[in-house]
Structure formats: C-alpha cells, structure tokens
Amino acid sequence: MEKQIALQLKNICKYFPGKVIANKNVNLTLYKGEILSLLGENGSGKTTLMNMISGIYFPDEGQIFINGEEAVIRSPKDAYKYKIGMIHQHFKLVDVFTAAENIVLGVKGERYKLKEVNTRVREIAERYGFDIDPKKRIHEMSVSEKQTVEIIKVLYRGADILILDEPTAVLTPQEIEKLFAVLRKMREAGKSIIIITHKLNEVMEISDRVSILRKGEYIGTVETAKTNPKELTEMMVGKKTDLKIERVKTDFDKPLLEIRNLCVNSDEGSLAIDDASFYIRGGEILGIAGIAGCGQKELCEAIAGLRPIKSGLIMHKGENIIGLPPKKIIEKGVSMSFIPEDRLGMGLAPSFSITDNMMLKTYAEGKGPFVDRKSARERANALIKKLEIITPSSETPVRRLSGGNVQKVLVGREIEAGPNVIITAYPVRGLDINTSYVIYDILNEQKKKGTGILFIGEDLDVMLALCDKIMVICHGRIMGIVHAEKTTKEDLGLMMTGALNLTEEKKDKNYGIAKDSNLTEEEWKIEGEKQAEKEKTNG
Amino acid sequence: MVEAKKIKEPLFHITKRAPMPIWKTILIRASAVLIAILLSSVIIILITGQNPFSIFASMFHGAFGDAATQNKAGVADTRRRLLQEMAILLSIALAVTPAFKMKFWNIGAQGQVLMGALLSAIVARDLGVSLETTDLGSAVNLILMLLAGAFGGALWAVIPAIFKAKWNTNETLFTLMMNYIVICLIGVVRKIWEPNNDSIIIANGHFPDLFGQKYVGILLFAIALTAFMFFYLKKSKHGYEISLVGESVNSAKYAGISVAKITIRTLIFSGAICGIVGAMLVGSIDHNISTTLDRGYGFTAILVSWLAKFNPLFMILTSFLVVFFLKGGAQLADDFGKYGVTNSFGDIIIGIIFFFIIGCEFFIAYSIKFHKKKKAGN
Known part of the structure; x- marks a missing residue:
C-alpha cells in the first residue's frame, strides 16, 4: 500500500537580516502515521524550519503542501486550521491557570464549559496513555507534566501533525520512556509526528525515518531501520575537512x-x-x-x-x-565571553557604541563621577585597527556591525583585560x-x-x-x-x-x-x- | 489530482529592516506629522464645518496669546503661563526619564509629586508659622520644604523599587497604586486642616519671586535640570549603569553590576526630583495642596519623555508640543463652543497627531514586503 503524504515542503528558504541564511532549499516529506526525526547540529536551522510550519515565521521562498494541497500558513491559528500543532522547547503556558484552562486558552467559547473540557481532556489522556489532572495548576507541575499539557493542548485542537522541538531535553530517562510510549500510540492512531532531537539513541529508538539538516541545508532522509548512528553522525557533521589551524605547542602549567x-x-x-x-x-x-x-x-x-x-x-x-x-x-x-544564539545577549550591550562596550567592565575605574570615554575611545580605535574591525567609526552601535565584527569586539575586549x-x-x-x-x-x-x-x-x-x-x-x-x-x-x-x-x-x-x-x-x-x-x- | 485551486497567497508579510540613515527617519517622522495635520483638517471640516485654518489659528492663540482680542498684559500673561506649564511638565518628564531608561516603568510620578507636595505643605503650614519670625528662619523653612519634598517623592518611588529589586514585583501596577494612596492622604490632611472643606491657602513658606515673577524659579530649575540630566545620563558612571541595566540585564550582571542597587538608587533620585517639583508647586506657584495640584502631568510627563526618546534636550521640544496642544485645545473650546466644539475636540486632534508620530516608528523598524503575483502553475 502506498503511504499517504501528510506534509511536504518544497524548496523552503528563510533569510534573516544581515544576510543570515537560516534555511536554504529544504525539502521534507512526512507520511501519515509515521515518526520522523529531524537531526542537525546547533544552528542547522531545524527550529526555524519547524517555526515556518507552525506559522511563527513565514518562508521567504518555497511551498508547503498539506495532504497534497498547497497551504499558506500565516499564523499559529492557520497552522491549527491545517491541523498542525507544535510543542515548543520553552513551554508557553500560563502559570496560574489549571491544565484544562491552558488547554482551551484561545479556543473560542470553551473557556466557560470547563466541565466538558475536563472530560474531553481525560478522554484524550486515556486514549494515548497520559497521566494528567486537568484541574491542577501549572505552577504546581513538574517539567514533564507541563510538557504533557502542551501535547494535550495540541491534540485537543485536533492536530494531526505534531511537531516536538527537543522534547526529551528536559526529561529524565523514565519520563522519556513514557513520552515515547505515548508517541507510539499516537502513531498507531494515524498521527504524523516530527521530533527534533540530538540524541542518536533516541532517534534510533523512536523514529521511522530521519531527515538531516546541516548549516541550513537539507542533506537527506534515511530509513531508521537501514542506518546506524555512525552514518547519521557523518551526515550531521559532514566529512572531516583538513583545516590548517595551528596547534601551538606550549608547556602546560599547573x-x-x-x-x-x-x-x-x-x-x-x-x-x-x-x-x-x-x-x-x-x-x-x-x-x-x-x-x-x-x-x-x-x-x-x-x-x-x-x-x-x-x-x-x-x-x-x-x-x-x-x-x-x-x-x-x-x-x-577569569574572563567569560559567551555568545548565545542571538549573539548580543550577554557580554555586549547592542545599542551601545563600540567605545561604550569597551568600558563595560572598566567604566567604574578612575576618579570622579564621569566615565572616561576618551581613553575607552582610544582603546576602541586601537582594537579596530589591530583586529581589522569593519565599522564606520568607534561610535557605531555594535548591533549594526556584522556578526564577525561583533565577535572581534567581544573577544578583543576580553583579551585586552x-x-x-x-x-x-x-x-x-x-x-x-x-x-x-x-x-x-x-x-x-x-x-x-x-x-x-x-x-x-x-x-x-x-x-x-x-x-x-x-x-x-x-x-x-x-x-x-x-x-x-x-x-x-x-x-x-x-x-x-x-x-x-x-x-x-x-x-x-x-x-x-x-x-x-x-x-x-x-x-x-x-x-x-x-x-x-x-x-x-x-x- | 485535484484541479489547480486558487491559492490564497498573503498580500504581504512583515520583516524587521536593517537600520536606515537618519535623514530617512526624519523624513518619515516629518511626513507622519504632515499626514496627521491633513487628516485632522479633514475631520475638522467634516464634523464642525469650520475652516481648519481658523481652528489651528485658535489653538495658536490659546498658546501664545492673541494681540487682536487681548491687551498687551493679557498676551504676556498667556505666554508666561505657557512657559510655566512647560517648565513644570519638563521637570517631571526629566525626573521620570532615568527610570525609563532603565526600563523601569514608573507611572507613579503623580504620586511622587503629590507626596513631595504634601510633605512640604505640612512643613510650610505647621513649622512655617513659628520659623518665619526671622529671615534666617524663613530660609530654613524653605530649605526644609525642599528637603521634605525630596524625601516624600523619594520615599514613594523607592518602595516599589525595593519590591521590584527583591521580589521582582510588577512596578507598573505598584507605582500606579501608590498614586491613589497619596490622593487619599491628601484628602485626609485637607479634612484635618479645614473640617468644613473651606479652601486651603498656605500662607507660609512662599518661595521668593525672581525677577518679579513666581514662575521664573521653576523655569530656572527646569533649565538647570535639563542640562544636568543630559550630562548625568550621557557622561556619568551612574548614567552608564542605568543605560546598561536598561539595555541588557544579563550584560549588566556580566559587568559585575548589582541590578538591585542601581534600581533602588535610580528610583530614589527620580522620585526625589518629582518631590522637589511638588514642593515648588506648593511653595512658589499654587500655595495650596490638592489632589489635582500636579495637573495630570505625572502621566503626561511619560508621554513627553517617550516622545523625546529619553533625550533631555528633545524633551524641551516635546514638552512644548504637549503644552501647546493642551492650551490650544482649551482655547478651541472657548472660541468654537457655540459650534459644539468642546475641550475634547482638542484632545481628538492631539490624539491623531500623537498616533501618527508614534505609529510611524513601526515603519522605521519594519518593512512590509508585498508578494508578487505568482504565475499560474508551479
């Protein structure tokens, strides 16, 4: 029997400001009643891709087909219309509401029929083997219970395609087992599931097929039964390339x-x-x-x-x-420079100039109530020269610089100290x-x-x-x-x-x-x- | 295969845009004001049937006086009031700015001004009588009034700041609620002073007039404060810390800054200035204490500060703009009352203009991408 296609992506591209390519020509096929793993290193564009399916981003190029028909998903609401639901890595729940209240949040009218809602939630839970108390409040719940609420929320709205963004990252091994049992039951019920995970053993255990992204590009899809962790790792990280980076020999100290x-x-x-x-x-x-x-x-x-x-x-x-x-x-x-995903989150103040960022840790030095911007400017200019930072001037806000130059400012400042x-x-x-x-x-x-x-x-x-x-x-x-x-x-x-x-x-x-x-x-x-x-x- | 269905492609989608050159942002803002004026003119014609030029002229006269209907002293008086109100509004706007730059949404300036006013009124009335027997005593009284004002304002600002710093409470609600407490306190004090609800006149603790005018004091204060705040925010270590906390709490912590300390210190400072303005309202302008002493500027000041993007120098312009519209709107109601134009009509025009000024920021930060019509087939 030929498998029916639930979701198909064709040549999806997404760019972010500053010429960042998040996704380039990604093709993906999801069949009915299967679990597809999406595998890729950090920054390979998995979450961006999923966000486009669930209506958070809109693709710059490419098409999305659902059940064979082209779909336009402009908002999470549209996604629900197409029966797509996403369970995000960071839960989006209201702490002081009960599970049931969170589940019907945003569904018209149902907020006032909580009794019926509770019954339906229990039905869903029973069907797939969840443990949940619809009347429990979110702030009293453990991480895994919160995740259960998120999944039921999506099922309650009738989703047939579920996307789980790293659902196992916050769970204990026992909780992971439980989650997988639930996912298998959903698969039996004909739901299609995309699961993002980095853990190969989980990929091997739960999924039917694996699709791999690398640096925003689609690498390929393999059947789980016909592959092994080694092959997947290779697809994920790419072949070893010879880089001419010098490893300096030093005498190690204490x-x-x-x-x-x-x-x-x-x-x-x-x-x-x-x-x-x-x-x-x-x-x-x-x-x-x-x-x-x-x-x-x-x-x-x-x-x-x-x-x-x-x-x-x-x-x-x-x-x-x-x-x-x-x-x-x-x-x-001890100096730390941490560049989180958004680059400017810690260590730099985005709308501050290079000069002002130079004195982040030293601004309080020197006498008097005023900051010594003059010497900071000199240091900034010296750094710009030394590391060849491309910027209109030392007074340009760092968020206007390109990623590489931002990094130079940050690393340069840390080393200068x-x-x-x-x-x-x-x-x-x-x-x-x-x-x-x-x-x-x-x-x-x-x-x-x-x-x-x-x-x-x-x-x-x-x-x-x-x-x-x-x-x-x-x-x-x-x-x-x-x-x-x-x-x-x-x-x-x-x-x-x-x-x-x-x-x-x-x-x-x-x-x-x-x-x-x-x-x-x-x-x-x-x-x-x-x-x-x-x-x-x-x- | 299903027949090729018409696909509902969205008309446009919105993306963040790269920063644009300054001349372009000025152009966008200027055209926003222009469109706003045009739109208000259309509305004026539609609703009142009046010539929009006469409406704008009326507003102009309300702010600057009208030589045709007023005598010389009248015109001077109108302009004096414009300056006085501008100075009060500007001072409060400057006072709330450090907190806003820190992204501490203090909407309790009203309460801080009133609390400062209340304490200094108490000093003036209850201590003033015995102190003002000598020149030295009078001076001491005035200094005590200013100190009491600063203390009251600082107290009212630091309470929410401490709660925010220690327990991360919501400062917006907290500062708002603090306003109502002062309003009730003033009611209590007034009742104690005048059990029969007679009007209250505070006879003691009057600040001396400068150049024969009572408004010059607050005007000089506002000018000095503008200069001070400009340097404080731009050049001082405190200013650096404030900006950093507002910019990124993570980066501030990373730089080894105690966010709690900065929050509390800044709010004490901000509240104290509000309190001093309150003391000056009591001592130099109104010689009275009431719940409307702050003229609603506690809230208007927020607008002034935001419109100026927290730049003290721009606040001179925005506070002028706001006072101009307030005065102009009142005049409008006077001049065109017989055509059914009330005070709220001025508010409508102000609303339209501010809506456009604030709304155009969207077009500076984002761009709208229209989708081209796709050719048939794929």
Missing part, C-alpha cells in the same frame, strides 16, 4: 581552574550540569563539545559567578570562587573563514602567554585542530575528556549524542581530576565541607 563534582540547575529547575569534574591548565585550550542545551551555557555562567551552583567546587588557583560576586571573579582574572582564564563560547559562530582565523590566532597568542582557555565550539573540525583536549558533554553529563590528537570526529559525535560514554569505562581512574592539583586531597575534603556548610546556612 591547573588554573579545577572543578569537582559540580551540579548546576537550569532555569527550568532541572539539572543542567550533573556531577562534572575537570580542570584547565595554563597554556592549554580545553574544548567543550556538546549539542545545544547540553549544559555548556549553565557551566559557563556558573564559573563566571552568574548562576548559583547546586553543589560541588570551583577552585581558581586553589581558591574557592563559588559564591563570589561576578566582579570579584573578574578581578581574579589580560585574563588568566578565558571562557569563550562559539567565538567564531557565523564568521567567515578569514575572520575565524584571526580569532584562532588571538586565542593561540593567549595560550602562549600561559592563559587557560575553555573553548566551547560547534565545529568539530576546528576543535580537533585547535584544542589540546576536548571534553564532551551530553545531557549535562561529561561523556569523556580526550586528547584532540588521539580522537576521531566520529567518537566525538557519538559522545555528543550519548551513544558513547568513556567515563563509564574508566570509572576507577578518577576521571577529570588533576594529579598535580593545587590542593592535597585532604584540603579538597576540607574545602568541600566548608562549601557544604555554606550551602546549608544559605538554605
């Missing part, structure tokens, strides 16, 4: 930053970093590889003092820096090759000076060429710390998606603990107790 048993919560309250132990030496670049949302952001913020930690120790030159205000941590020489630890996330995201090399050169120069560098990257080729060691995180857990010279891209890919865990094999080896630590084991114990005491008194 550990600068030592982190032991660190646990950090995410904004949603789930565990973002789970029992991480590692260290960075002076004159070393430690790469951190992981899929978006694996906990890198939370890790960076915890080290920089911007996010409270749950437990564990962060030692800078043998001194505990947990609980210190960010300013003190900056003064100790002469830090001894640099944490840098995605410093070359969106940059062209030449600019990227400028950034690598800057990092290598710092490395030569004995600075410890934590490099959070996305391009594995780059990390393999630039970093001394690479630590892989999946779902908040360290999967392994490997020498860049001795590992392969495939191994990294497998670790990123949780299919390979080196720490389990070498459990006895005290993974991530430096032999020449700044502290003796005895001192570590004392510090640990002190920290535990502090946590207790802080509640």
Whole structure:
C-alpha cells in the first residue's frame, strides 16, 4: 500500500537580516502515521524550519503542501486550521491557570464549559496513555507534566501533525520512556509526528525515518531501520575537512581552574550540569563539545559567578570562587565571553557604541563621577585597527556591525583585560573563514602567554585542530575528556549524542581530576565541607 | 489530482529592516506629522464645518496669546503661563526619564509629586508659622520644604523599587497604586486642616519671586535640570549603569553590576526630583495642596519623555508640543463652543497627531514586503 503524504515542503528558504541564511532549499516529506526525526547540529536551522510550519515565521521562498494541497500558513491559528500543532522547547503556558484552562486558552467559547473540557481532556489522556489532572495548576507541575499539557493542548485542537522541538531535553530517562510510549500510540492512531532531537539513541529508538539538516541545508532522509548512528553522525557533521589551524605547542602549567563534582540547575529547575569534574591548565585550550542545551551555557555562567551552583567546587588557583560576586571573579582574572544564539545577549550591550562596550567592565575605574570615554575611545580605535574591525567609526552601535565584527569586539575586549582564564563560547559562530582565523590566532597568542582557555565550539573540525583536549558533554553529563590528537570526529559525535560514554569505562581512574592539583586531597575534603556548610546556612 | 485551486497567497508579510540613515527617519517622522495635520483638517471640516485654518489659528492663540482680542498684559500673561506649564511638565518628564531608561516603568510620578507636595505643605503650614519670625528662619523653612519634598517623592518611588529589586514585583501596577494612596492622604490632611472643606491657602513658606515673577524659579530649575540630566545620563558612571541595566540585564550582571542597587538608587533620585517639583508647586506657584495640584502631568510627563526618546534636550521640544496642544485645545473650546466644539475636540486632534508620530516608528523598524503575483502553475 502506498503511504499517504501528510506534509511536504518544497524548496523552503528563510533569510534573516544581515544576510543570515537560516534555511536554504529544504525539502521534507512526512507520511501519515509515521515518526520522523529531524537531526542537525546547533544552528542547522531545524527550529526555524519547524517555526515556518507552525506559522511563527513565514518562508521567504518555497511551498508547503498539506495532504497534497498547497497551504499558506500565516499564523499559529492557520497552522491549527491545517491541523498542525507544535510543542515548543520553552513551554508557553500560563502559570496560574489549571491544565484544562491552558488547554482551551484561545479556543473560542470553551473557556466557560470547563466541565466538558475536563472530560474531553481525560478522554484524550486515556486514549494515548497520559497521566494528567486537568484541574491542577501549572505552577504546581513538574517539567514533564507541563510538557504533557502542551501535547494535550495540541491534540485537543485536533492536530494531526505534531511537531516536538527537543522534547526529551528536559526529561529524565523514565519520563522519556513514557513520552515515547505515548508517541507510539499516537502513531498507531494515524498521527504524523516530527521530533527534533540530538540524541542518536533516541532517534534510533523512536523514529521511522530521519531527515538531516546541516548549516541550513537539507542533506537527506534515511530509513531508521537501514542506518546506524555512525552514518547519521557523518551526515550531521559532514566529512572531516583538513583545516590548517595551528596547534601551538606550549608547556602546560599547573591547573588554573579545577572543578569537582559540580551540579548546576537550569532555569527550568532541572539539572543542567550533573556531577562534572575537570580542570584547565595554563597554556592549554580545553574544548567543550556538546549539542545545544547540553549544559555548556549553565557551566559557563556558573564559573563566571552568574548562576548559583547546586553543589560541588570551583577552585581558581586553589581558591574557592563559588559564591563570589561576578566582579570579584573578574578581578581574579577569569574572563567569560559567551555568545548565545542571538549573539548580543550577554557580554555586549547592542545599542551601545563600540567605545561604550569597551568600558563595560572598566567604566567604574578612575576618579570622579564621569566615565572616561576618551581613553575607552582610544582603546576602541586601537582594537579596530589591530583586529581589522569593519565599522564606520568607534561610535557605531555594535548591533549594526556584522556578526564577525561583533565577535572581534567581544573577544578583543576580553583579551585586552589580560585574563588568566578565558571562557569563550562559539567565538567564531557565523564568521567567515578569514575572520575565524584571526580569532584562532588571538586565542593561540593567549595560550602562549600561559592563559587557560575553555573553548566551547560547534565545529568539530576546528576543535580537533585547535584544542589540546576536548571534553564532551551530553545531557549535562561529561561523556569523556580526550586528547584532540588521539580522537576521531566520529567518537566525538557519538559522545555528543550519548551513544558513547568513556567515563563509564574508566570509572576507577578518577576521571577529570588533576594529579598535580593545587590542593592535597585532604584540603579538597576540607574545602568541600566548608562549601557544604555554606550551602546549608544559605538554605 | 485535484484541479489547480486558487491559492490564497498573503498580500504581504512583515520583516524587521536593517537600520536606515537618519535623514530617512526624519523624513518619515516629518511626513507622519504632515499626514496627521491633513487628516485632522479633514475631520475638522467634516464634523464642525469650520475652516481648519481658523481652528489651528485658535489653538495658536490659546498658546501664545492673541494681540487682536487681548491687551498687551493679557498676551504676556498667556505666554508666561505657557512657559510655566512647560517648565513644570519638563521637570517631571526629566525626573521620570532615568527610570525609563532603565526600563523601569514608573507611572507613579503623580504620586511622587503629590507626596513631595504634601510633605512640604505640612512643613510650610505647621513649622512655617513659628520659623518665619526671622529671615534666617524663613530660609530654613524653605530649605526644609525642599528637603521634605525630596524625601516624600523619594520615599514613594523607592518602595516599589525595593519590591521590584527583591521580589521582582510588577512596578507598573505598584507605582500606579501608590498614586491613589497619596490622593487619599491628601484628602485626609485637607479634612484635618479645614473640617468644613473651606479652601486651603498656605500662607507660609512662599518661595521668593525672581525677577518679579513666581514662575521664573521653576523655569530656572527646569533649565538647570535639563542640562544636568543630559550630562548625568550621557557622561556619568551612574548614567552608564542605568543605560546598561536598561539595555541588557544579563550584560549588566556580566559587568559585575548589582541590578538591585542601581534600581533602588535610580528610583530614589527620580522620585526625589518629582518631590522637589511638588514642593515648588506648593511653595512658589499654587500655595495650596490638592489632589489635582500636579495637573495630570505625572502621566503626561511619560508621554513627553517617550516622545523625546529619553533625550533631555528633545524633551524641551516635546514638552512644548504637549503644552501647546493642551492650551490650544482649551482655547478651541472657548472660541468654537457655540459650534459644539468642546475641550475634547482638542484632545481628538492631539490624539491623531500623537498616533501618527508614534505609529510611524513601526515603519522605521519594519518593512512590509508585498508578494508578487505568482504565475499560474508551479
């Protein structure tokens, strides 16, 4: 029997301001009664693509066909009309409303027939095997319960095509099992499901077919039964390309930053970093590889003092820096530059000029009530010259600069302050090759000076060429710390998606603990107790 | 296969646009004002049947005086009032600006002005009598009034700021509610002073007239404050912190700034200025305390500040614009009352003009892409 096509995308393109290509000529086919996985690295355009199907964005080019007919989806309301529902990564629920109230929110008239609504919600829940109490309020719910509400919300409106954006990222393994059971029941009921996930084992387990995107482009679709994680990883990350990035040889110093048993919560309250132990030496670049949302952001913020930690120790030159205000941590020489998806979120003020951004951390220096804009301008101009930043002047707001030049401003400023630890996330995201090399050169120069560098990257080729060691995180857990010279891209890919865990094999080896630590084991114990005491008194 | 159906392609979609050159933004804003004036003219003709030029002339006379119907002193008086009201409005607008730049939506300027006014009125009336027996005493009384005003305004602003900083409460609701508390407090105090609801005149604590005019004091204050606020926001470390918190709380934290501290400090400052304006209203202009002492400027000031995009120098222009329309609208009702034009008619015209001024910002930030008709077939 020929399968019926539920949804078809033809040559979909989407561009963002500043000549950013989010999607280019994407073709995708979804059959009735199947689960399709959408796989791709960070920034490969998966979410943008799904947002176009669910009416949040409108494609710049291309067509969408639903049940064989061309459809125009202008708003989420239109999407519902075509029986498409999306479950977003960040839940869109009203905290003080009950589950049922959230489910009917925006459906005309039904707000006042809550009794009937409750019955229907229970029916849906029973049919697919959800656990839900329609009268429970959202703020009393766990993450997985909230997700259930989101899914039922979509089903209640009669969706036949469901899109789930990384539904498993916030769930525990048991909850994931439960979710998958529900998804299978939906498939049996003839629903079509697109699931975005980075975890290959989940892809293999749940989906019928897998479509892969890379850098906004459609790479291909394979049947899950006829593929394996290795092939998928290759399609996702691409063939290894030889990059001529120099790995500078240095003598590694003592550990600068030592982190032991660190646990950090995410904004949603789930565990973002789970029992991480590692260290960075002076004159070393430690790469951190992981899929978006694996906990890198939370890790960076915890080290920089911007996010409270749950437990564990962060030692800078043998001194505990947990609980210190960010300013003190900056003064100790720990610099963080984190470039989130929107680039300007942390570390730069978008409508400030380059000059004003230069003095972000130093504006308070000097006597008197006024800021010293003159010297900041000199520094800005020096930076513009040194890093060849393309800008009309030092007084141009940084949001007007192109991505590469924004990065140069940020990285340049951080390095100018002469830090001894640099944490840098995605410093070359969106940059062209030449600019990227400028950034690598800057990092290598710092490395030569004995600075410890934590490099959070996305391009594995780059990390393999630039970093001394690479630590892989999946779902908040360290999967392994490997020498860049001795590992392969495939191994990294497998670790990123949780299919390979080196720490389990070498459990006895005290993974991530430096032999020449700044502290003796005895001192570590004392510090640990002190920290535990502090946590207790802080509640 | 289904027959080729007509596809409902949307007519347009909206996308964010790259920044445009300044001359273009000025052109857009200017044409917005022009369209607004044209549209109001059409409405004037349709509703009143009057010549729109005579309507605009009437508004002009309301603001600047009319030599044809008024004597010289009358014209001078109209213009003096224009300056006085402008100075009051401008001062309050400047006062609320630091909080707005921080994206702290303080809509409690009314309450802060009134609280400052109330406390300074109490000082003037209850302490003033005993203090004003000597010259020195009088001076002390005036200083105490200003201090009481600043304290009252700061107090009324810092309470919501502390709640926002510590528990992230909604400052908009909070500051709004604080307004009503003061209004009730003033009612209580008035009742205590004049149990029979007689009119209240505060005989003590009058600020000296400058150049023989009572409005010159507040005018000088407004000018000095404009200059001060300009430098404070643009050049000072405090100003830098305020902008940074408003721009990105994350970046502020990253720079090691305590957002709570900045919030509280800025609101104390902002409220204190409102309170001083309140004290000056009591001591130098109205010599009275009432719930309408602030003339509704606590809210109008928000408009003035926003229209000027929080730039103190532009606020001179926007406060003038607003006062011009207020005065002009009142005159309109006087002149054309017999044709059924009421005070609200002026408001309608003001509304139209502001709608266009604010609405044109959309076209500066976004562009509308029209879809070309697709050829048949795919």
